[in-house]
Amino acid sequence: MTDNINASVVKFATQEEVELFSNAASITDNIVPVQILTFSENLNFSDLKLIELPQTVVSALELGESIVFRGRPNDSLVLCTSSESYEIQQADTSNLLLLSPNIMADIDQLTYSGREELLHAKVISSFHETFEMKEFRPKYERTHALLNKHPFECIEQESTLEDCYTFSELLKESQASEGELLIYLKKIQALEIDTHWRVLEYSFRDSIIFQILNLIEENEWDWRGFPWKICLEMLSPLFPKFILEHVLCIYGRHIDDQRMSLDEELVCMFHAECLLKPVRKFAYSEFLEIWQQSVPLGMQTNSTQLLAISIADMSSSPPSIWYFPEERLNSQPYERLAQLFREKDKWTEDEIRPFLITLETAKTSVSSILLHCTRSSLDVNRKKCYSLKKTH
Amino acid sequence: MVELSVRYNPDSKEWIIIELQGSVETYNSLPLKDVGLGDLHYNANGEPLLILGHHLLKGKIVNLSNPIGVFAKQTKKQNSTLSDSITDDVTCDYEVVALVRKKIIFATRPKPILVKYESDKD
Known part of the structure; x- marks a missing residue:
């Protein structure tokens, strides 16, 4: 049905007129007052948008969470709660939608107070489209690229804060919710230095980890329980303490006040990356051997640790492996x-x-x-x- | 980079959407402002009936699985104070002014009705 229905310019103002039409339409079993619908004098065509809200967004709104639209000017529209992000997309509607703040759709609430009663309801806007919210994955590749514009190397070289970004700047660029961005920043081992989020320059980070591993080995400490405070003190002439703590907290876990243990999997992955990064390809079996020799005594390398940081091609001859981190x-x-x-x-x-x-x-x-x-x-x-x- | 905040301030009463197929026009393309649309009746079965011009439409009430938010764009207040360096961070740019949880859908073909005016009668 595509007929255009002509709205009557005649106003149904009186009970008689309403009855004239309802009789003509043979409506005789009216149980509640008739509602006279009129387009508002302030008819509003462009300022309102209808957006279907997932239950999680309704809950977030009801809880008073801060809800925002974020992005660059040409990005698609993305709405973020504190922990989720959604892309706003047009939903298919060709029908005419008339919006009214005071039409009664619940007939239980409609009762006659007098026989001759007429109710009036306004249509304040009309629409041919609605919008819906689709799950959205924040643009972490942007976050990654921004953080790597100016990685943190060492205090002495920190003369400028050019190309450094605050949390709220990263939120807007990545079109992410706060919760999602925090998880990502933790995953890529970023840290906040004077309100700017930074990643450590790779060779700088690697040299810190090597120093920690060397110190543990030299002192014949057990990597399952080494005195981290002493470790911190001994390395503090070389690196800023807060950076050392940051690295220790990524690669180790506190056992108690005094002792930390190294994360076996992360340390093995670290060694694999150090071996794979400088070369284009490695023969697979040769790599496994050298890798096991390079990790601290008592740690066991495992091919599952290579997943998501490398690609292995078992069909080539000989089988080969090369560096390929997921973050790229x-x-x-x-x-x-x-x-x-x-x-x-x-x-x-x-x-x-x-x-x-x-x-x-x-x-x-x-x-x-x-x-x-x-x-x-x-x-x-x-x-x-x-x-x-x-x-x- | 843009960040627009959304304020949640819905009307205590839920709003309603009436869905019609086609479009609504006035006889002589006059603006719709302040124009009567029609009469909404409910029959004994609780079904909505809409008399629209010389047409009768039978509809049904549909509960939406997810509510629809009515988002209103807020026009930014002009900062006329002297301290123009202060950026007004707290202004919200969108407001959810109401939620819609029910639609009245008129999807059937309109039935023409013949109205006999008093003046037509002899």
Whole structure:
């Protein structure tokens, strides 16, 4: 039905006129007062927007959380609560929606107080479109790029704060909620220095970790329980204390007031990165051997620690491995998959999952991303492999 | 970079959306402001009936699974004070002025009604 219905310019002001029409329409079983609908004299066509709200957003609003739209001028509209972010998208509607603050739709609340009663209700705006909120993944690649414009090297070289960003600047650039951004900053080991969030320059960070590991080894301390305060004091001539503490807290865990233990997995990953970073490719078996020799005594390397920091190609001869950290990848699923498939044509699910796991949301799983963007096939060993769908 | 805040100040009463197919026009394309739209009746079954011009529409009341927020853009107050260096960070840019949890949908084909005016009768 696409007929244009002509609104009557005649105003139904009186009971007689209303009855004339309702009789003509054979409405005889009226149980509640008739509501006369009129377009408001302040009809408002452009200033209002209708946006469907997920339950989580309603709760956040009701709790009085700060809710904001964030982004660069040409970005799509993203709404952030304190812990989630949503992209506002147009929902399909071609019907006419008339908005009224005082139409009664609950007939229990409509009762006659007198036989001749007429109620009046105003339509204040009309719409042909509504909007809905879709789960949104913040643009962490922007956060990453901004933080790496000016990584922290050492106090002496901190002459300028050019290209340094505060938390609220990063929020707007990344279109992220506060909760999401904090989790990301922690993941990439960023720290706040004088209101600016910074990452440590890689070789600077690496030299701190090596110094800590050397000190533990030289003193024959047990990495499962070393005196961290003494460690801190001994290294404080070399590095600022707050930086040392930051690094210790990433790579170690407090056992008690005196002792910390190193995180075995992170230290092994650190050594793997140090070996892989300077070379383009490593022979896989040779790498595993050198890697195990490089970690502190008593630590056990494990190939699962290599996931999401490297790519291994078992079909090449000899099998090879190269450095490929997840943080380089785009935050939007298809773009990320395109990057991954540029590195290697075919992936098994076990290989690709670690690079996609951070894209998972309540509604999107790794499997659904793969189903959506890739094709599966069986390789020579009859193992299931994925390749990129060309058209998307 | 832009950050627009949203203030939550909904009307204590829920607002209602009437959904019609097509569009509404006046006979001679006059603006709709202050124009009568129609009469809303409820029959004994509680079904909404809308008389719109010389048409009768039968509708139904639909409870929305998620509420719709009515967002109003706030026009920024001009800062006319002398201290123009103070940026007014607290001004909110959008306000949720109401929630809609019910729609009255008229999706059926309108039935023409024939009105006999007194003046037509002899």
